[in-house]
Amino acid sequence: MLWRFVVDRWDQIWFAAWQHFSLVVQSLVLAIVISMLVAFLVYRSPRFSSIANGVSAVGLTIPSFALIGILIAPLGFGVTPSVVVVTFFAALPILRNAVVGLSNIDQSVVESARGIGMGRLRTLFTVEFPLAWPIILTGVRISAQMVMGIAAVAAYALGPGLGGFIFSGLSRLGGANSLESVAVGVIGVVILALILDLLLVGLGRLTISRGIRVSK
Template identity: 55%
Template sequence: MTLWEFVGDRWSRLAIEAYQHASVVIQCTLIAAVIGILIGVAVYRSPLGSIVATALASTVLTIPSFALLGLLIPVLGLGVAPTVTVLVLYALLPIVRNTIVGLGGVDAAVTDAARGIGMNRVAVLTRVELRLAWPAILAGMRVSTQMLMGIAAIAAYAKGPGLGTEIFSGLNRAGAANATNQALAGTIGVIVLALVVDGLYLIIARLTTSRGIRG
């Protein structure tokens, strides 16, 4: 059986797993974005705080995802809980770093002008600084999403949802009929999802970034 015949025979299952894979990655990126932006907002005015926050987020990336999943399984069990925890932790660094860089790069003259027309600190942050920093923040989310596409496949080790199930099943059955096709179907599916979601980020960036900032 060829790869395309294999995919055709199992299209319904692969489609469900692709949806689950994309869903868990996007949801975890959004959770990490909320956490990462809050952290960035809290520390971007403090050089020491920025260094500490970035260093802590960087530390997570030094731990192999497979090992981190293994460490979390005895605590959180199998399935969604360890998968979401790992994905959110790995997504934090690009978002935290880009939030700090984006907010720190806002021209002081712009914020001074905003205060000069009567805006309070919260209004300056939400209506001026975060809007100007948005392209950098979105770029961080884009990087995080691409990383999580691959890491989510590894989460199948902890019975996480997604196309990693096909990859692991195929590898575990190496030498058996259609084992290679199964692993390839999962792998190619992850690549296609990553490209589609990356394209969506480009559309979102164009729709949510003002022409003045893009230019």
């Protein structure tokens, strides 16, 4: 029974769940930093913005399983290929939303900020970024849900997380506790995805001013 399987392996499940959550959160933070740096560099140029959006679209068509397999050769097994793959896929929706959010800000607002003496960087961080943040955060939430599942696939490269239960169950399908193992991995990933999304919703309420929320 599933309940007995969970009780007997609770320590393993809890540790794997924590590793999974940690992998996703750390990769998500890294993806946000990379995506924002790229977005800040390209959003003022229609040409480079189009290239960034194109890269985001094409990147999402790459099968995560195939990319992990390719990275095993140069990076080996373990945490490193898992972080690279999860970060790569996490960065794509964030980059797209960041470019769109920053590019679509009303230029009259930007010009007003510059008109009262704000420099380019100050305008970016105190005016443009806060206005674009709701759209960027939407991209972060999309990424978080997407890579929570991709992190499970990283178990193919012996990465950390709940994917180990899924692959272990699938490898001995029909054997004792195989379905329970798969179920624990899948249900665990779904629960972690819901928890992370709730945390991001809370982050949005803390970081998006009420005026911007109302206007949206």
